[in-house]
Amino acid sequence: MADGFQEGADNAEPDDSAYRRMMSEELAAQWDDASDMSDRSWSLGQSVVESGFGSITETPCRKCTLAEEMFLCPESRTFWERIPSSVCCRRIWKDFIDTFREDFPEEQALVKKRVMNIFKCLLGVEYQDLGEIAVEDFLRLIRFFGPFRAEEDRCVVVKQIEQLVENSFQKSKDKKSKICWFGGYMTRSEAETKLKDQKPGTFLIRMSVTEGDAGCFALGLVMLDNTIEHFQIKGHPDEAVTMHPFSLELEFKGRHFSSLPDLVNNCLCQEVIASESENPENGVRCSIICPGLPYNQIINGYKCPAR
Structure with missing residues (x-):
């Protein structure tokens, strides 16, 4: 499988590790010190x-x-x-x-x-x-x-x-349900399992597990030659929080977008996404929502999926 960017390990991190990644180096060192304390009053809560x-x-x-x-x-x-x-x-x-x-x-x-x-x-x-x-x-x-x-x-x-909810879905082929391109908090390997054997142009957007500290999302896309590539959607949470009116300031290939639907509907579904592999002719437009994503349950009015 081709990769547009490297996220690190495929497996989701334990909550403590993911939490630690959101810290500066100085705070992370203090976190480790706190975790090493033998006094259990410093554990998960008081x-x-x-x-x-x-x-x-x-x-x-x-x-x-x-x-x-x-x-x-x-x-x-x-x-x-x-x-x-x-x-x-x-x-x-x-x-x-x-x-x-x-x-x-x-x-x-x-x-x-x-x-x-x-x-x-x-x-x-x-x-x-x-x-x-x-x-x-x-x-x-x-x-x-x-x-x-x-x-x-x-x-x-x-x-x-x-x-996100109102602008991330479309009717399924049988017109009986809705399908949503948002995959939630998902590892790269989980995304590849969902995208495997799908047609070129099939895509999903997920919250990056290993780059979650920076508020990064990732686009998973089946390319023209049926390989799967992952493209980083860079977050700027420290900058975004200062914006009035608010914008997520999502960055994709040097351009900035105010929200995920803005990025998907005005860029990814309109333009050919150039392959970052060795094949320059491998680009494709995001045209087919990946089936079987967990948030489809909510979009169709069912209960929340298990995390």
Whole structure:
């Protein structure tokens, strides 16, 4: 299989390793020090203590303290800290969404089931109201899709997800269902399994596992000679968070795009994507959505797929 860029190992990293990749070298060294501590109070989170004022969270764990450097903007950090919790680095979905409604009362996507289901899935929520959100999943989400910041009565990150949901699908050949080109958090080898034996022009867009610290996506595409190539869609989360109005600032072959649908609909599906292999005549346009991707379940109104 030809590769347009090198991502490193195919296998998904453990949560701790993926979380560590989002840090600067200095913070990563501190993370390792925290992980080596024998005192288990520095592990995944702190429990609560009971007092006359009810349940009060103890001092945040070391990893949660280090996470304070990775929220990208004060609005996202403030939002996370406002959510009531008995564990410093985890939140319950019900408390999360109640706080969200308070902070973004005009957010129209709250009543859109498909949008909210993908929102939950991207945050790693596997159950209903009592599903948990880990701080590393929250940090990953804002690196890929933007901050928890209000802009024209909308929440930036949810607006990006809504645009993705509403502009990433088409009717299947039998017209009985919808298929979506978004593959979610997926390794290169998983993408190749999905694309194997598909026709030239078949494609998917996924969240890069090994380049997730930089908010990078990847295009998987079956080329004219039936090889599979992977093209990096570079993210600029630190730059994007300063944009007003917000833009994801996704970079593909030197051009910048405000969102994934902007990139796909106005570039990838319109232009021949030149091969980065030795065959210059191997280019092809993204014309066929890869079948069998996990987010099709949500697009068609079913429950979130297992992560």
